[in-house]
Amino acid sequence: MENNILVIGAGITGIEASILLANAGKHVYLVEKSPIIGGNIIKFEHVFPNFECATCLVSPRQQEVLQNSNIELLLLSEVKKVTGKPGAFSVKIKKQARYVDMENCIGCGACYDVCPVKIPNEYEENLMQRFAIYVPYSGSLPNVPAIDTENCIRFAGEECNACQESCMFEAINYDEKDEELDLKVDAIIVSTGFQQHKPVAKYGWGTIDDVYNAFEFERIFASNGPTTGEIKKKDGSEPKSIAIIHCVGRDENKYCSAVCCINSLKFIHYLKEKIEDIKITNFYRDLCLPGKKYDKFAGDMKSLGTDFIRSDDIEISSGDKSILVNYMNGDAKKQLPADMVILSSSIEPQKDNNDLAKVLGIELDSFGFFQESDPDFGTETSTRDGIYIAGCAQAPKDIQNCVTQAQSAVEKALFQFNLK
Amino acid sequence: MKERIGIFLCECGPNIAEKIDLDKVKEALEHLPNVVIVARHKLFCSLQGKEFLKESIKENNLTRFVIAACSPKQHELTFMIVAEDAGMNPHLFQMANIREQCAWIIEDKDEATKKAILYIKAAYKRVIYHESLDKKEIVANPDVLVIGGGIAGIEASLALAGPDRKVYLIEKTESLGGKIKEFDEVFISFKNGQSIIDERLERIEKEDNIETRLQAEVIDVKGFLGNFIVIVKTGDSEEKIQVGAIIVAIGFELINLSQLKGYGSLDCDDIYTGLEFEKMKKEGKITTKSGSVPKSVGIIHCIGRNEVGYCSGVCCLSSIKFSKYIQDKLPGTNIFEFYRDLTLPDKAYQKFYENIENKGVNFIQADDIKIANEKGLKIKYNKNKSTQPVDMIILSPAYVPAKDSNSLAEMLRIPRDDSGFFTEEHPKLAPVNTSAEGIFIIGCAQGPKSIKDSISQAHAAAGKILASIIPGKKLEPEVRISYINEAFCIGCQKCLNTCNYGAIYFDNLKFISIVNEVLCHGCGNCIASCNSSAIQLKHFKDIQMHQEIIEILR
């Protein structure tokens, strides 16, 4: 009698869907590629428009996922094959070995310090380092490390068992093997989210110091991030002026990501909170503030003191003493110096959407997001029966709409079983 | 019965054992009254640890226990399950967090040990006053009342109705369908609004479990999640409907143009609001009042945005749709769109805009727009610096809450924002819930939005209901909640307004306040509002806090 549902991706959307399904008495397989749950939202210190602390927002939900006996969490896992039909899908999952036992590990962290490998931490936008045995962020959940075999020297043939020796709980097992799991599920919800756009060369990202994209800046501001929340330039000094560039990637992607303007405004608050007299300039195209809350939010942020310049054709170059923002204002070519630049880069489809779409037998739209069955009347149904899509996997949107879609997708999955 | 209390000390591998002298701790606790066992284990959360705990509880016939280990956030649930397995009420134990709050943060071992003893003693004193809290089961009515028969209300009704669940759909006007039945095409699928509605009406027709009331109004609501009693008035007759949940989908209206100042003459001929223009298009002819075909049309966005204080999020798109209407119907017409900030918040919108622009619509970024009627309509903008004469003007006015929002809010006891729309329980995590459990808000009743987002919300609310009020299943509310001691309550009713969830109601017969078990979230806010100390929060009773405070201050 029990129905099984597969949820792919454990960001806020997948978490919401899983908990709701579990509460409805369904058995959920929650498949997540990374070693932790929470997705992109846990990168943020605060979320707009109320500046709620993102950790406070999601950690109770994360705990719920970890503790709910109806949810079977499959971390470091990917869906490899799907056959069958709604009500009877067969799914093949590849689950990579974590090499750390989730039951035995208590998350003490003794194993990190002894690991000889130090590499950039991609979860921290490479702004700090991690070890080959690692948890992505401090405080991330589940608080159990994983061994990254690509960088662990033992897996490269060298002799090292430092972490195993350091673990008092015998949680580390180098012999753990990757597994293949065969699941039978009735329905599938795809909530694989998005990735951040990589700014093109003219923005100087990666080539000019102190030019950061939005995620990098979120981590710099984060109290559990690389600078424990201090906003500093690379040389250690405090920036006196900052430029926030909206719509980075919009021309390349040909759509508006719906959240970047509001998020850029949030940065004004971030900056003023830490450096009161910092000069902030927003370079925007159209301020996109849809919804009952955001004009007021924008007003509040503007009152903190910031300039707005409607501009086009932005290019970042490095000047003698500072960074230069070159832009078109109407027909005039202008320039503004800034100590630091934040690029509000857009929401992009995950690069492996294509592979997943093939595995699932569903279609992508021209941008690479999952294609909905109807753009007005069926945004949570995919092009295949029994497979639902939600959150930024379907289109860029804010958290509120992600959660709404998650709940909506759950309804559609339940509807499928006529469980009204 | 004499209490038999156990105290368990977790070593957490070396984590606690190395930082705290557990032998000393044990010594300090052994002689406490009623303590029958003080035991340590290497790792209580491990399989062996849990087994050991379970056996110790059984062997020693423990009535309560304290476990000194990590943060309760990590393992309280783990040990609750063990307690239950051992045949004990899961609320009869207390955790002392000696890892995160002693071992890991206090450098000096002696200090850490002292501190641990204080915390454990406090937990011991506290646990004596724990009560066994039993799960409550409450019968819930699975039926649902949907107020408002627009697209959101219709979608929610269709999603919910079924053999075990009746839906009552209440519509104020004489027909279902709301605004979209007037739209010849809806963006972004460009389907016909009327046929969208007709298709759904047919399904409603066939669905025995949807009862529609047209020209009807809700006039009274009582009760709470699972058990609402609603009085609906249809014509002259009143009926009582019992449901377990209520969905509010009363939509929106456009701001009244007569309220707007500063736009010049808005009441001349050939100026239409979006809704009026939709009607015109549906009827099939776009003409000026004199019957001629307009050669030029001005479309003005953001009418009333400053006045209402928000962006409705949809008007840019519907304005661009009007350009499409005109291009399709009257190719060659000069079209001018006056916008402030183009708001295109979805993947498909920009392309639509670009298509329309490429076909020759003039998009003009303009501030300070005024309409003048001097030898024909003129649109003046950018502080009168520029002027554009046109034959027809279409306004995109801001969305405002439906007329009945206020009275419904009072009846349902749900809050509204500054903007006047109903307030969601949480702007991120609970967008369709309200602070009153069992009452949901969807579509433009919650805030201005597109059809697609209204429909998502409709299904979201349906999803929440399907997952929580399951026919044949009882509700299991939170047990660590407040209760009011009848003997102490003086009936001042101060607590009623303090509760964010409307969980306290007043019993007029007994003249005391009562906490509704289903609605209370257990925050404890009401306690300090009561001058008579009549309110107690289970598991956080005054006596428990009191004991804890005394002990940690020793």
Added chain:
Amino acid sequence: MLKKVTANSKPRSSFNNGKFMPKSSVKKGNPKIEEDFFPKIVAFCCNWCTYGAADLAGTSKFTMPPSISVVKVMCSSRVDPVQVLESFLRGADGVLIAGCHPGDCHYDNGNYYTRRRFALLNEVVQSLGLENDRLQLSWISASEAKKYQQTVTDFTEKIKKLGRNPLWVKSEI
């Protein structure tokens, strides 16, 4: 991209054994030797934010003075002024009430009540003959482990300067 590792973002594990301890925190060794007064502080922490911050401070191994005793409440609004006064009467040298930032309360608006009660309490505390500084309200979110450490440490320092709770001294005689 490695170049972006800035001077102050030294590689560190998530658990850095207190390397990031702020200067103001209590030094190693027995505090009693430095000063013979060792304050007792009650910290009421809400379950959803500040208690979480305290947990993260623990897992991050941020060292803190042992002066603080945490009392968990579900929401800062559960802190009844009576309990604060009781703490002072029982000898607490300081009382910290800590919860979610305004707007962040897990129960939506509980901490606004806390804020109001705190304002009223301040006056009562004064009328008892206690310094206002002995009572503090702080907003600390679950990710702000460092702020938690800082708050606890600074508050301890402050109370140390104020000395023992005069009410308690009296009752001792």
